[in-house]
Amino acid sequence: MGLIGLELWWFLLSKPKSQKAVAASQGIQEVTITVDGGYEPSRIVVEALKPVRLLFDRRDPSSCLEQVLIPDFHIAVDLPLNQVTAVEFTPKQVGNYVFTCGMNMFHGEIRAEALNT
Numbered sequence: 001m002g003l004i005g006l007e008l009w010w011f012l013l014s015k016p017k018s019q020k021a022v023a024a025s026q027g028i029q030e031v032t033i034t035v036d037g038g039y040e041p042s043r044i045v046v047e048a049l050k051p052v053r054l055l056f057d058r059r060d061p062s063s064c065l066e067q068v069l070i071p072d073f074h075i076a077v078d079l080p081l082n083q084v085t086a087v088e089f090t091p092k093q094v095g096n097y098v099f100t101c102g103m104n105m106f107h108g109e110i111r112a113e114a115l116n117t
């Protein structure tokens with residue numbers, strides 16, 4: 001009984017939350033991602049065919065998280081500690097795109113959805 005309760009608690013806590021990007025100036029969709037022991041949020045929803053700006057706010061000093069990669073957009077950037085680093089790209093197709101730390105240990109996902117027209 002205790003073990004089941006613990007597993008349920010872990011499941012609820014570890015369930016990834018997705019966050020929708022917010023429209024900023026010039027039609028750019030913006031999301032701030034806190035980099036601290038991983039990525040928060042780690043699941044981001046954007047609209048395809050519109051520019052996206054991810055603002056990585058790195059607070060974790062471990063070298064593991066000093067770089068972020070988004071292979072589908074050929075992005076590999078260094079994240080200076082205690083700074084916000086902007087990463088911009090435009091998803092040309094609907095789909096899921098991953099981002100990871102430089103060592104591929106922490107993961108996040110960008111979901112590009114079709115425009116609601």
Ligand SMILES: [Cu+2]
Nearest residue numbers: 064101103105
């Ligand atoms: Cu890493």
